[in-house]
Amino acid sequence: MTAQNESELKARALELVLDAWDRALSEGVEAEVVASVAIFAALADMVDRHGEDAVADFCATLADRTRRGEFTLRANEP
Numbered sequence: 001m002t003a004q005n006e007s008e009l010k011a012r013a014l015e016l017v018l019d020a021w022d023r024a025l026s027e028g029v030e031a032e033v034v035a036s037v038a039i040f041a042a043l044a045d046m047v048d049r050h051g052e053d054a055v056a057d058f059c060a061t062l063a064d065r066t067r068r069g070e071f072t073l074r075a076n077e078p
Contacts, residue, residue, distance in 0.1 A: 017038070021034055021038070043055060043059075046058070
């Protein structure tokens with residue numbers, strides 16, 4: 001898979017996940033619940049594929065990555 005194909009697949013996957021997220025919100029599910037379930041589903045899949053130790057190592061990087069803005073989708077409002 002080329003980097004462009006991977007980038008396109010990731011963009012499409014994000015679009016699909018965000019669509020499902022918006023649908024859940026429109027049906028009255030609170031954002032915190034959707035987030036919790038999405039994180040659980042992602043981590044459970046990763047553990048199944050890569051094992052607990054690899055996922056724990058990955059999770060250890062999340063605080064710094066979050067602070068660097070890696071997961072910020074929209075500009076922060078003042």
